[in-house]
Amino acid sequence: MGLVLVSLLILIGVTVYLFVYARDPQSFLFRNILMLLTGLFLLILFFFFIGLLAMTSTILGNRSFPGMDWLIDKTLLLLFPVVIALGRLFQIAQDKIQRSFIEVNNQLVRARRQRVHARQYLILLPHCLQRDSCPHKITLSTDNCQKCGRCQVGEILDLAAEKGVNVEVVAGGTMARRALTQHDPQAVVAVACERDLSSGVLDSFPLAVIGVVNQRPQGPCLNTRVDMGALQEALSIQLEHLEQAKGAR
Numbered sequence: 400m401g402l403v404l405v406s407l408l409i410l411i412g413v414t415v416y417l418f419v420y421a422r423d424p425q426s427f428l429f430r431n432i433l434m435l436l437t438g439l440f441l442l443i444l445f446f447f448f449i450g451l452l453a454m455t456s457t458i459l460g461n462r463s464f465p466g467m468d469w470l471i472d473k474t475l476l477l478l479f480p481v482v483i484a485l486g487r488l489f490q491i492a493q494d495k496i497q498r499s500f501i502e503v504n505n506q507l508v509r510a511r512r513q514r515v516h517a518r519q520y521l522i523l524l525p526h527c528l529q530r531d532s533c534p535h536k537i538t539l540s541t542d543n544c545q546k547c548g549r550c551q552v553g554e555i556l557d558l559a560a561e562k563g564v565n566v567e568v569v570a571g572g573t574m575a576r577r578a579l580t581q582h583d584p585q586a587v588v589a590v591a592c593e594r595d596l597s598s599g600v601l602d603s604f605p606l607a608v609i610g611v612v613n614q615r616p617q618g619p620c621l622n623t624r625v626d627m628g629a630l631q632e633a634l635s636i637q638l639e640h641l642e643q644a645k646g647a648r
């Protein structure tokens with residue numbers, strides 16, 4: 400959020416600079432072009448300001464406001480690359496920024512209280528969760544997993560079967576996009592590293608994606624793990640609402 404504020408301050412600075420510069424007696428055409436640019440920057444600032452206000456109210460109030468979801472998504476989509484660039488400039492670890500973004504996104508999804516049937520859910524798992532020595536092609540079909548217990552894939556498949564949700568194991572963004580097209584889910588719980596999760600969440604807007612950051616005891620992309628408690632909690636957000644919806648009928 401600090402970097403978001405810095406981005407806004409930079410935008411304000413540019414707008415003020417343009418305004419002051421445009422007032423300087425220059426050629427008529429030049430002055431009007433600068434005035435037009437100042438107006439454009441003011442509009443962008445207003446858009447971001449309302450978007451951030453709506454985002455903060457949604458998270459703090461734990462409820463969404465009609466018509467604001469689109470604005471919040473666009474604000475995140477447009478500001479996130481700026482925040483990442485600023486993070487690089489200030490030498491802040493990218494993982495940290497991406498993790499914060501995933502947390503903000505998860506809170507927004509939670510606040511929206513979307514009611515989705517378990518069959519319309521998809522769990523997306525990264526290929527690196529599979530034991531590296533496992534010969535079974537679970538990216539082709541999760542049915543190929545023998546649930547031998549040498550990695551967590553079998554355990555997650557059991558959990559998914561119990562909840563009635565679909566699971567796909569993907570190796571990269573192209574496979575993830577294909578899985579989304581194939582299942583056409585209304586909500587997704589995705590496990591991945593910070594970088595893949597943040598880019599996946601942004602690519603999938605406005606689809607509700609809850610991100611669960613993986614654990615990497617042997618370094619990136621090798622025999623990774625996931626906190627089963629965090630995964631169950633991510634799933635329960637949606638199933639809980641389903642139960643509430645049933646109870647309300």
Ligand code: SF4
Pocket residue numbers: 529530533534535537543544545546547548549550551552553554
């Ligand atoms: S649980 Fe499944 S994916 Fe993991 S090592 Fe065993 S067979 Fe392979």
